[in-house]
Amino acid sequence: MRRTRPLLAAVLATSMLVALPGSGQAADTDYRVTVDTAATGPAISDDMYGVFFEDINRAADGGLYAELVQNRSFEYDRADNASYTPLTGWAPRSGDPQVVDDAGRLNERNRRYLKLPLPGGLINAGYNSGIHVEKGKRYDFSVWARTDQATTPLTVSVTDPAGAALADPLRLTVRGATWTRYTGTVTAKTTSITGRLLVAGGGAGTLALDMVSLFPRDTYKNRPNGMRRDLAEKIAALNPGFVRFPGGCIVNTGSHYGYDAPNYERRRSYQWKDTIGPVETRATNANFWGYNQSYGIGYYEYFQFAEDIGAMALPVVPALVTGCGQNQATDDPALLARHIQDTLDLIEFANGPADSTWGTVRARMGHPAPFGLTHLAVGNEENLPDQFFARFTQFRDAIEAKYPDITVISNSGPDDTGATFDRLWQLNEDAGVAMVDEHYYNSPTWFLQNNERYDSYDRQGPKVFLGEYASQDNRFYNALSEAAYMTGLERNADVVRLASYAPLLSNEDYVQWRPDMIWFNNRASWGSASYETQRLFMNNVGDHVVPSTATGTPSQEDLPITGAVGLSTWGTAASYDDVRVTSADGTQLFADDFSAGDANWTNIAGRGTWAVTGGAYTQSDTAAENTMVMAGDPAWQNYDLNVKATKQSGREGFLVGFGVKDSNDFYWWNLGGWNNTQSAVEKAEGGGKSTLISDGTTVQAGREYDLRVSVRGRTVSLFLDGEKWGEFTDSQKVEPFRQVVTRDTRTGELIVKVVNAQANAARTTVDLKGANVERSARMTTLRGDPDDVNTQYTTPIAPRESRLDVASTFTHTFPPYSVTFLRIKVRSS
The missing domain is CATH 2.60.120.260 (Galactose-binding domain-like)
Incomplete structure (x- = not known):
């Protein structure tokens, strides 16, 4: 079955909203959770939840790598960062x-x-x-x-x-x-x-x-050239089943990080052989994220760290096709053959006997016994699906011929939906690939809408490795949405075999991406709200799913998409002209040909250089990102937006906004996005974005495009130069109450996991179908305000341990904005 973006069916409301008159407080909502304690659902992999380490946000040097000296070998260079010199630091x-x-x-x-x-x-x-x-x-x-x-x-x-x-x-x-x-x-x-x-x-x-x-x-485990203790201990406390390393975008970028540059050249892609041996002999390198990386943490240290924390090592090697917003493929057969051989050598380094060529190198570094590598991923977020898959197939064939027990993991591109996603899934399924790596970073609403994403996946097809995912902020509400989503991952454990939140680490003074799970500076570290939810799930997985059902939250009638219109750019200079907004009956709501200036527009993003030039409204700063200007009435609904757009210069295309409420809440048609490799409609909520539809449309500079966006209720149709480009209906329901039940066979406990991501308390009847249970259950709760953020100085989101009286049927009120785990002991019959 070819995978497309699943639509979440509307949840039928069978519970009752109970108001508290005059209380001024949120009402309780009634739910019922029914657990079939006699049945056994999908087994859950021992390695299901893990961590993903990438050297982003100074995660390695100045972070997990315990070295205290910056630029210890004087290798910093402007090629790595425009502000660097060899004496930086x-x-x-x-x-x-x-x-x-x-x-x-x-x-x-x-x-x-x-x-x-x-x-x-x-x-x-x-x-x-x-x-x-x-x-x-x-x-x-x-x-x-x-x-x-x-x-x-x-x-x-x-x-x-x-x-x-x-x-x-x-x-x-x-x-x-x-x-x-x-x-x-x-x-x-x-x-x-x-x-x-x-x-x-x-x-x-x-x-x-x-x-x-x-x-x-x-250092952690007192290892020379080792890991910073507090950071390593926080990672170990997650009890991860695997460690995915070393990236990420630093693995497969090659347009200016040469795949075949000499070992001492710093403009080079990440290659494992550069990172082993005595530290003074290792190469240094430019980092995709804009700084220098020393390779003090190399492949040996990654394998050693995974072993130290009891996790499976899961390395990622380049496929010689760029991703992460780049769009190139290497065609040199000899170079491809060399990288394939390097990958075979890597497996020998990890698993070969101590007298093999690369096993000898490992043994000399201090580990004569094999590390026991079982999984290896090829590539990361490639934007050219057919080119990637042709090369992936060569890697897989070579690995399986020599090491048939290694699981070779493919991927599905950089997003949760779209043309690249669909094409790669088709190729992976047709080729019988064992496992496919999916990545996505979306808004909290997306995670609350898509709990059932994997319910419709083919049980006989490739398994899913959810290698990177996160809700786009570090507030407790983001963690709640992720926790709600994780109940769906566990329910589908027969499809989703591995999953890891990303990124793992961030130095507070060197932030290039957020959200992040663990934050630190030179003296302290602290877990985010997402860290606490991940830790709760990762330490209470269970051995298999116990089938259960829950009633849903009362739904409200869908309201139409409302909002003003907007224009924006991203790293691009572009001009807009002849903006018209008409209602569904043809009444003109707004028109601007900019002959009278730009007084109708407000720069809600506060970025960019906007001016009327040559009769068009032009944003001229090619470095500015998200330069949104807004016009019209936020109450508009059921309208057509027409605009003419021309790219002047820069790396992307143009962004046409509709349903605009403010700088954090809007839809936009992103034409020529991701370094002009694809186009999409994105929805932003609270600053986090998710992709609704996408394809491979690119934009030519100097050409005028005629764009029309037609909004009807919650359905939007988009037209490019008079031809229909795409259509979507944004009708997925947000479900704030989610649950899953698993069984710990060693302890004989049912683990009831409930997420209540709403202001209402959830008064819930839990029916264990007559199971003979011990009266007192262990309860762990995370609760707080949705905007709570853990910091170095205060951690409002932290687990609370207590006991709860239970029975074969009992009622418990789950607090507003909470995650609760109940471990209920079942007596032998």
Whole structure:
């Protein structure tokens, strides 16, 4: 069965809304949950819920990777970030340090090093506010160095910004002209979050330095070159079944990150062989997200970390077709063959015996036993479905021929629906692919509307790996919508085998994407509201689903789409003209040919440079994103919007808004979006967007397009140059009350999971069909205001443990805006 975007059937209301007269409070809504305790539903994979790690938001360097020195090997470059220099992160204390790349380099991959005229010194401030040290803890210093003198004294100090010592200085002696690694340990005398590392050489001549490192001894599992303890412990507390790594967009981007660049070139795609071996021999690289990545965390560390937390390692390798808004495919057969062989070598690195070629490399790094790799994904969010799948097939054929026990995972593109999604699912099903990776980031409403998405998937077709998903904010309401959706994932555990929220980590001072599950700075970490819901689900999965049903929330009659009209751009200069809005009976509601200026329009986004130029309304800033201007009456309904649009320059097309209420709530027709690779209608609610329909339409610069949007009730038809482009009906129901029941066979408990994502309390009768249950059940509840956000200083969303009296049939009122897990012990009959 070919998958298209499922339509959520209207929920029939069988419950009663009970008002509380004069109370000024929300009413209770009555529900009934019926559980067939004698039946057994789909088995749930032990690995169902996992985590997805990508080096975004400084998740690795300055984050999970415990290294405290920023730019330790002087490899930062403008090629990575326009603001970078080789001395970014460093400040001279004295002398005139110079970063060079010559025949005297440490090795071919680690090319740059520092020449420090003596006497001289320099200071590193680490990440965020500085280097964090804690009183009484030890920190291991290391540096590769050489000197043009017989000996050179080297002093290492950890100080505050004013130069006051935070630890006793470490004194080393550099000897001779051969690169040598020098090490020592300092112990902090006081705690500071603004520490500085001062490295100073004495005497005369020149000192060469590379790989300057300060590493906490106290890492997760006390591993050298290991993980920051608090972040690793928060990940481990999720009890993840798998770790997907290293991305994401950093894996499959290649338009300017060369798939075949030399190992030492920083404009290079992520390739696993660059990331193993001694850290001083690993390549550094530009990161897709705009900064430098050191590969201090490499494939060995990923495998080791997954093993340490009891999770399955799930690596992702490039398919040589770009995704993430790019649109290129590599056609070099030799290059493709090399990447396929690299993937086979990766499997040998993970699973081969210690005397195999790549198993020997693993063993030398400290892990003689195989890691036990079972799953591997090829590609990520490719926009060219046929080109991707042709290459994926070659990867899969080669892997299955040599390693038939490895599950090779494909994907369905960057969104939950649309032409790319449909085409890739068709290709995957026709080829009998074992598992398909789906990704989507949508509004809370989308998640509350689409709980039944997987109910209609083919039970005999490929299984689903939901590798990236999140509701587009970090408020508790977002977490509630995700929790409600997860009940549908579990109910369909025979289809959805793996699922991971994304992204995992974000440094609060280096945010490139939100929402994120775990937040941190240089001294603290905290879980978001979504972290708490994920942790609750991941630690209470159960072994199989127990069939259950629930009554729905009383529905209201559908209201028509209402709102004003809007014009916008995204990284593009574009002109608009001859805007007309007419009612369904032909009455003109609004017209603007801009001959009298732009007084009818309000810039609700506060971005972009709008002006009337040449008789058209033009946005000229090609760097500005979402430049929405609005006109008309927010109460408009049942109307036609006509507008002429011309792209002037930039990376995308144009955006025509309708049903516009404000800058966070609107629909828009996005023509030439995603770097001009596709077009779609998107719905924004509370700032989060979801895609309603899409196709591969692109936009030509300099050509005038005639656009019409026809809104009738909740049905919208769209016309491009007089031809119907598409149509949709936005009629899916928002269901705030969701539940699923699973069984823990080890403990003999039913796990009743209930999400109430509304202001009304849910007075619920739970019918366990006469099951003989122990009277007292364990109850865990997350509750709060929908706008609550966990921060470093306050965590309003945290689990509350209690007991609840239960019976074979009992009534419990689930609080407004809550997630509740009941573990009910069933006695043997």
